[in-house]
Amino acid sequence: MLGRRATILSFDLDYPxxxxPADSGSLAGQRRFVRATRVRLFALFAAALGGAWSWRAGSFDLFGLLGFVAFAIALGAATYLQATDPARxxxxxxxxxxxxxxxxxxxIVGGDPFPLSLPETAAEKLLRARLAAVIDPDKLPAPSPSAPTKQITDRMRSVRASSFEDRRAAYRDGRIEDQRGWYARKAVANERLKQTFTWVAIALELAGFVGAAFKAFGQVDVDLLGVFSAAAAGLxxxxxxxSYADxxxxxxxxxxxxxxxxDELDGVSKADWPRFVDEAENAISTEHTQWRAAKGLGAPRQRNAASAPES
Incomplete structure (x- = not known):
């Protein structure tokens, strides 16, 4: 992930x-959280299966052994999640x-707080200060010796130095349309998953109802109600x-x-551009702010908010 080139539609950009490392750390944390949660829930379901049946082989109840091992795995996964907190x-x-x-x-496009009226040395100083303020080195992966160190790349300077029309086109294609497409695809995917899991949950509850009826009338000796209840709870x-619905x-x-x-972007004047970019970035940040709040983290903390001059 280090040194990866971010490709956005027809617009290429080297980020600071x-x-x-922040991007790779986010993906790694998400993978660890999802995998450990999945292992824990499957193990709990396996434990429910172990408690529902009995199959003896000599002095051992094999399904009892399954339940024992599955609970041990579930406990290990829960301990891992608690100790390492990959979600955070x-x-x-x-x-x-x-x-x-x-x-x-x-x-790069000259939006607030980096309008082109700001001298370039002051703009770069402010950007470096703001970048330092949002990074906590203690929460990032260990840096690779070959990792890039440029915070302001030649490509970033090149876009910033281009004409207003070119910067506006870059912002439309590389930021607004890219983000809009990403959100639209994610909305469709989450809607599909929400519907799928809802129907699966209904099917499990129905299966549990039928299993309970079979046991009540002596048709089976297996605790199907417990098995399907555990599956529905895990789901x-x-x-x-x-958080598919949210x-x-x-x-x-x-x-x-x-x-x-x-739709509004092409009609924005050069004078209104810094304000427009500021409002657009605030709109993009809305989802992330709400996402953090839903995870119980509140607003992002600014570390040492770097007092470089803004004018």
Missing amino acids: ALYY SWYEARTASESIKTLTWRY AAWTQAR NQRAYSRNAYELGLIA
Whole structure:
């Protein structure tokens, strides 16, 4: 992930060096959280299966052994989640990467607080200070010796030095349309997953009802009610952890808002441009701010908010 080139539609951009460890840290934290949660829920379901049946082989009850091993795995996964807290690593790293992206775009297209009226040395000093303020080195992966170190790349300077029309086109294609498309795709995907898991949950509850009826009337000796109840509970826990419904609403709202911004963009004058970019970036940040709040983290903390001059 370090040194990766960010490709956005037809627009290529090298982000500041700090972006790449933050981005890779976010993806790594998300993967660890999802995998450990999945292992824990599957293990709990396996434990429910072990408690529902009995199959003896000599002095051992094989299903009892399954339940024992499965509970041990579930306990290990829960301990891992509690001890390492990969979810917080994911949230904090995503905060850093998203903050770096918005600062980068504000700078390269001349939006507030980096208007082109600001002397270039002052603008670069302010950008470096703002980048340092959103990064907590203690929460990032260890840097690679070959990792890039440039915070303001030649490509960033090149876009900033281009004409107003070119910067506006770059912002439309590389930021607004890219984000709008991303939110729209994520909204569709989360809606599909929400519907799928809802129907699966209903099917499990129906199966549990039928299993309970069979046991009540002596048709089976197996605790199917417990098995299907455990499966439905695990599915509910997974759906809650992934927040499909909340994500779908947030992504849809942002996609529509960015569509309105894209429609307005070509009519923005050069004088109004810094303010327009500021408002557009605030709109993009809305989803992330709400996402953090939903995860119980509140607003991102500015570390040492770097007092470089703004004018």
